[in-house]
Amino acid sequence: MRRWVAPLLVFSALLMLPEILRKTIHRPTESFSAEESLSSAHRIYDSTATAAQDRQYGIVRVVGTSNPLPEETVQQVVAKRTLEESAYVSIWNWQGFEAVTASARGLDNKHHFANSYLVGFKPFQTRQLWVPLYTLAMQKEYQYDHLQYAGLSDIWQTSRQAYYQKRGDCEDHAILLADWLIELGVDARVALGTHRGQGHAWVVAIVDGQEYLLEATSKRREASWQAMPLAALTEGYEVEFQFNRNFFWAKHNSTPTRKYRGRHWIKKSQFIRS
Structure with a gap:
């Protein structure tokens, strides 16, 4: 994810204003279409991962309203x-509440809520918390989405897909x-958020009360x-939103922060998987 620009698209028929987070697109020279690229990527996943879909x-239950966003x-x-x-x-407003959740296009060609990409997957069990990042560094190659998906700037892989797909960008790693x-x-x-001014996704892990910032795309x-950096000491990262399997948070204001908990964070919504 690189260089988001955020124009606001207005749909007057709905009580929401979806905000689209854009990235700079460099047009590839491949002759295949975006649909063919997505279909091919999905087939690779289907043929590699034999687990059930x-x-x-x-739905998303938004704090402050009893009307969920389906x-x-x-x-x-x-x-x-x-x-x-x-x-x-896309960052979604709903029933007068701003930035209640995010959605992104997946390999199935459909938009899904951000939380839903965390499907409850682990490749294997380990007691060493550094092993997942180490495994990512060895196994998954970094590649911009627009190069992998025929010019489409932002296609997300679920956690299971991200393990079996050889290449992916920052969201897929994170x-x-x-x-x-x-x-x-x-x-x-x-x-x-952004890293040194460019749109980016990373991971924050809270262990023994300490917040660690994990650069999922790192190949170190x-x-x-103990080699993992404390979030409070990590420079260049400007967070705007964060999510896990269940919840979506947005910052209370635009003031930069290196803390991922506290009053400056608002829990906007809860994702309920059906």
């Missing part, structure tokens, strides 16, 4: 966009790392949890 469908509503709005427009991550750590009993979250093979 992970359920991503659900996935059908999100997909109805997204369906009115072009394929290129719908490739961007989703797999966070979900794996959650399965190991860690309070881990995917953080969305750290074989010790």
Whole structure:
């Protein structure tokens, strides 16, 4: 994820204003279409992972209103966009409440809520918390989405897909790392924001009361949890949102912070998987 620009698209028929987080797109020279690229990626996943399909469908219960935001509503709005427009991550307002959740297009060509990409997957059990990041460094290659998916700027992989797909960008790395750590009993979250001015996703893990910032795309093979940096000491990261399997948080204001807990964070919604 790189260089988000955030114009606001208004749909007067709905009580929401979805905000699209855009990234700079560099057009590839491949002749295949975006649909063919997504279909191919999905076939690779299906042929590699024999587990049952992970359920991503659900609703979002927004704090402050009894009317949940269903996935059908999100997909109805997204369906009115072009394929290129719908490739961007969307931040959703609902019933007068701003930035209550996010959605992104997956390998199945549909938009799903951000929480739903954390499907409860761990490749294997380990007692060493540094092993998931070490495994990512060895196994998964970093590649921009627009190069992998024929110009589409933002396609997300579930945590299971991210393990079996050889390549992925920052969201894919972060989703797999966070979900794996959650399965190991860690309070881990995917953080969305910028790194040195460019759109980015990373992981924050809370262990023994300390907040650690984990750069999921790092290819350094750290074989010790003590080598992981404290979030309070990590420069260049500007977080805007964070989520885990169940909840979505937004900052209370635009003041930069290196703390991922506290009054400056508002729990906006809860994801209920159906």
